[in-house]
Amino acid sequence: MKNWLLPLKTLAFTAVLGALVFSCEKDDPSDxxxxxxxxxxxxxxxxxxxxxxxxxxxxxxxxxxxxxxxxxxxxxxxxxxxxxxxxxxxxxxxxxxxxxxxxxxxxxxxxxxxxxxxxxxxxxxxxxxxxxxxxxxxxxxxxxxxxxxxxxxxxxxxxxxxxxxxxxxxxxxxxxxxxxxxTDKEGDGAFLRTSDPNYVPPGGVGKWKPTFPDFSPALLPHWGKVRTFVADATDVCPEPLAYSTDPNSEIYKQALEPFNLVNQIKAGTGNAATEHWIADFWSDDCATLTFTPAGRFIAVATQLIEKEDLSLGEAVELYARVGMGLADAGIRSWHQKFTYNYQRPIDYIRQVMPNASNWNSVMCPDGSGRYFTPPFPAYPSGHATFGAVAAEIFSNVLGENYQFTDRCHEGRTEFIGKPRTFTSFRQMAEENAYSRLPIGVHFRMDATSGVSLGYGIGKKVNKLPWRK
Missing domain, CATH: 1.20.144.10 (Phosphatidic acid phosphatase type 2/haloperoxidase)
Structure with a gap:
């Protein structure tokens, strides 16, 4: 199960005896x-x-x-x-x-x-x-x-x-x-400049623009220039689906998916309870309500560290691997987002589908009654990329077929945080990616390409020379 873990439980009796010879004041290094x-x-x-x-x-x-x-x-x-x-x-x-x-x-x-x-x-x-x-x-x-x-x-x-x-x-x-x-000037201090007042989204049919209801400016449109740890220009996504308003087109069919799922959740019909649970469980979208979608996988790492009773060194290594992978996942997914500048489902659905001009997502269950769409292009999904890079690292460390229960939001009442159980880290990553459809902010292609991008970056993190 623990592919790289060293023996942990040793010398307990010796440690106890050693502790007895320690005094409260230690002044001699030879002690x-x-x-x-x-x-x-x-x-x-x-x-x-x-x-x-x-x-x-x-x-x-x-x-x-x-x-x-x-x-x-x-x-x-x-x-x-x-x-x-x-x-x-x-x-x-x-x-x-x-x-x-x-x-x-x-x-x-x-x-x-x-x-x-x-x-x-x-x-x-x-x-x-x-x-x-x-x-x-x-x-x-x-x-x-x-x-x-x-x-x-x-x-x-x-x-x-x-x-x-x-x-x-x-x-x-x-x-x-x-x-x-x-020394990475694009990334340094970015929390002070999350948008660029001089950035103008590229115009054109099917291109991203600020969305209802807040019409926030693009978040970090230049983030793709930030220095990575291991990812590079080869970490890219395939061309997204061609934009089309034809009901027989693939993008129209993909837009129907979040459209129908959100409508189902709002009406409480079909499989609404499970879809709403998945959407809320993985959201992490509202500032101050939870940690970020990236921080989520540090919280998952903590649960795994506790479950496996890792040593301090092993825990620190796992946190480092995941953190560095998440950093690169954010950089490369944002690079691809602002390369393709693909429209969000909310605009496609409102503009193209009949009788849908007031349709909205169910993102951000903060009790305000107002729902949102993230302020940046759809393709690929950052959520999906973060989850997949973490899954690849967890799989390398603990094995492919590893069952665990994610309790990150257990006990929360503002949204559905009831724990969910997975039989593998890839299942976790794929559900996390899928969750952006029932919440109404992504097409399936965004999820699929984000997962692929994240797996590739995770593999590169695992190949770093952590061990001699």
Whole structure:
């Protein structure tokens, strides 16, 4: 099941005995035992889980962190966390120092001791503070208090010199990754400029334009220029279906699908209950209501990490893989969106289908009674691309035929968040992609091509030299 996982449950008795010889004040570095440096492959996943939960909360409430920006940030913070502790893991693991052009990761001092959980704690806190400078005060307080809670524990566990050295190193790694991220000028600070007032969508029949009811300007029309980790110009989608108003055309038939599904949901007929459940379950469209569609798959990763009881090192690696894949999924799907500029179903249906001039989606169940369509072209689906890249990475790590239940929104009452169970990650990805049809914002071709695009990017992430 765990294709790359190392043995986890070892030396418990030795660890207990070692803990007994530790005093509350640690001043002599020679006192620290190798088993008490916080070996990331022996420590539990809890530290990484806590920080990823914190980051999803920060993402949720910070203005401007829409899906592609949120995904890019998850990629960089995930990479920073991985680089922070890779030197404390087995020598089978590789650093990406120098692998990515311009990335210069500091090295720990030769022959000196580090407490790797302290390193990681400092890295997460510093990185999140760097990448979310406009976060609300409540979210920043959560970052600072989380860091302090762990620091109070760690400073009792290790010699003071090791504790201070570890904190300093963690911050240096976070600074190095953040500084590298800033050399990508198109992506840096994008949360402050999510639209371009000078951008004019290309005109023409069947082309995208701002949609009812809010007619918001294009979101991140230049995002395709952002630097990727592994994806490149070969990660593209086939030409979308030709635009046609002919009822016998393929695009007309594809428009009928969201049209009929939404009407069914609104009328409560047919299979409305299940279709509405799927639409709501995967939405993640309303800012502050949930995390973003990209952040969703960090939340899924957390559930898998808990289910498999991964070590700290394994958890950090999985978060890094998924985050970097999500970043590239956002960049390449947005590149293709603004290459083809394909019209959304709402405009096609209103303009072409009889007696449908008032038709609308059922996206964004926030209780306002107003429904929306995302402010960017339809083809391909970003939702589908995010889900597929995550599915490809999860499949590589845990196996193709892996059954799990997604409980991301269990207990939510604003929408249908009842858990859903899948027999494989590909089934998960394909349902996530399909969910954009009953919610009324995509054609089937958007979902199909987005899934294909995401699988390809996920394969490239898996081929990175994570291991020697």
């Amino acid at each position: 620290i035992d190798n088993d008490l440096q916080g070996d990331p492959l022996k420590e539990t996943f809890e530290l990484a889980k806590t920080w990823n939960d914190v980051q999803l909360g920060v993402e949720r409430f910070t203005p401007g962190y829409r899906p592609p920006i949120a995904a890019r940030t998850l990629g960089y913070t995930g990479l920073a966390a991985y680089e922070a502790i890779v030197n404390g893991m087995s020598d089978k693991y590789n650093s990406f120092d120098g692998y990515f052009k311009g990335l210069d990761i500091p090295e720990p001092n030769s022959g000196e001791e580090y407490h790797w959980p302290t390193v990681l704690n400092a890295t997460y806190a510093r990185a999140i503070t760097h990448f979310y400078p406009t976060a609300p005060a409540a979210q920043l307080f959560n970052v600072y208090s989380t860091e302090q809670d762990y620091n109070e524990k760690f400073r009792l566990d290790v010699p003071n010199a090791v504790y201070v050295r570890s904190q300093d190193f963690g911050r240096l790694v976070a600074d190095a990754v953040f500084n590298w991220s800033r």
